[in-house]
Amino acid sequence: xxxxxxxxxxxxxxxxxxxxxxxxxxxxxxxxxxxxxxxxxxxxxxxxxxxxxxxxxxxxxxxxxxxxxxxxxxxxxxxxxxxxxxxxxxxxxxxxxxxxxxxxxxxxxxxxxxxxxxxxxxxxxxxxxxxxxxxxxxxxxxxxxxxxxxxxxxxxxxxxxxxxxxxxxxxxxx
Amino acid sequence: xxxxxxxxxxxxxxxxxxxxxxxxxxxxxxxxxxxxxxxxxxxxxxxxxxxxxxxxxxxxxxxxxxxxxxxxxxxxxxxxxxxxxxxxxxxxxxxxxxxxxxxxxxxxxxxxxxxxxxxxxxxxxxxxxxxxxxxxxxxxxxxxxxxxxxxxxxxxxxxxxxxxxxxxxxxxxxxxxxxxxxxxxxxxxxxx
Numbered sequence: 018x019x020x021x022x023x024x025x026x027x028x029x030x031x032x033x034x035x036x037x038x039x040x041x042x043x044x045x046x047x048x049x050x051x052x053x054x055x056x057x058x059x060x061x062x063x064x065x066x067x068x069x070x071x072x073x074x075x076x077x078x079x080x081x082x083x084x085x086x087x088x089x090x091x092x093x094x095x096x097x098x099x100x101x102x103x104x105x106x107x108x109x110x111x112x113x114x115x116x117x118x119x120x121x122x123x124x125x126x127x128x129x130x131x132x133x134x135x136x137x138x139x140x141x142x143x144x145x146x147x148x149x150x151x152x153x154x155x156x157x158x159x160x161x162x163x164x165x166x167x168x169x170x171x172x173x174x175x176x177x178x179x180x181x182x183x184x185x186x187x188x189x190x191x
Numbered sequence: 192x193x194x195x196x197x198x199x200x201x202x203x204x205x206x207x208x209x210x211x212x213x214x215x216x217x218x219x220x221x222x223x224x225x226x227x228x229x230x231x232x233x234x235x236x237x238x239x240x241x242x243x244x245x246x247x248x249x250x251x252x253x254x255x256x257x258x259x260x261x262x263x264x265x266x267x268x269x270x271x272x273x274x275x276x277x278x279x280x281x282x283x284x285x286x287x288x289x290x291x292x293x294x295x296x297x298x299x300x301x302x303x304x305x306x307x308x309x310x311x312x313x314x315x316x317x318x319x320x321x322x323x324x325x326x327x328x329x330x331x332x333x334x335x336x337x338x339x340x341x342x343x344x345x346x347x348x349x350x351x352x353x354x355x356x357x358x359x360x361x362x363x364x365x366x367x368x369x370x371x372x373x374x375x376x377x378x379x380x381x382x383x
Binding site: 119 | 248
């Protein structure tokens with residue numbers, strides 16, 4: 018009788034079908050409202066620094082290498098995908114993608130870096146006055162045709178040109 | 192005894208070594224180490240082991256002791272109290288071993304990266320081979336990390352550097368500024 022019960026079991030199992038998903042061999046789409054890795058759009062970013070102020074994990078860093086160029090670094094290693102940067106961005110430059118396949122063997126692969134050209138008032142040569150939080154982030158003015166300043170820009174960014182992407186992170190906040 | 196069929200970096204590898212290298216990814220036994228996480232990643236790892244995601248297809252099995260394990264799944268940041276224990280568990284594992292950092296607490300310290308009792312990411316204590324970020328990572332993301340480790344899938348992320356288009360202003364390279372008879376002369380002119 019035991020083989021009959023086993024046959025019954027086999028029939029039940031065949032009826033239920035296969036429950037296992039074929040994921041790594043076949044692609045998978047996450048649900049509609051899934052928040053994955055944030056994607057930065059350099060063409061839209063105005064460099065206001067709102068994302069850096071709002072990031073709870075302090076993962077978005079701002080570096081002013083010169084009066085002209087502001088570097089926005091998203092390091093991504095402790096980002097919880099909370100989406101606050103995307104909420105606060107006034108230009109919708111940050112979108113939360115549905116990308117979840119971010120496993121990597123080098124942590125530097127998660128990094129995104131934007132070089133933002135910070136505009137200045139061409140009439141007075143200074144940045145216009147801001148208010149509130151943005152006021153602290155304002156930079157001094159810069160004239161694009163000022164050769165002395167240009168030399169300084171070159172000196173401050175030349176080390177970035179040699180190695181545009183560093184593999185690992187040497188910035189330690191603590 | 193050398194095995195002519197396999198060479199690593201031009202050097203012939205012994206038969207046993209080649210066999211070990213081939214056999215190692217066939218069945219990875221996983222030790223699951225939580226060093227102070229919030230249990231979110233643990234639940235996702237348990238999801239991976241259920242029949243729905245079925246990591247045993249790839250020979251992955253959860254074991255209770257680091258001495259039986261090939262892979263260590265680290266979850267949670269390394270805290271001051273558990274960091275030493277984590278290191279000891281890592282040293283107890285037999286030699287060909289992999290370390291996965293699951294979740295962004297393990298990858299970078301999480302939102303508690305600057306708390307007084309947290310040392311930081313797991314890679315401050317152990318050499319980490321694969322990082323699976325996410326808070327928590329989806330079970331699919333963990334499976335994807337495993338697939339990357341086994342060579343079934345390729346990496347999909349890479350570091351990005353995006354520059355805004357520069358203004359169309361004639362720029363003189365400062366290195367080409369040459370002073371001649373009191374006048375600055377530009378030997379080369381670059382247009383961006």
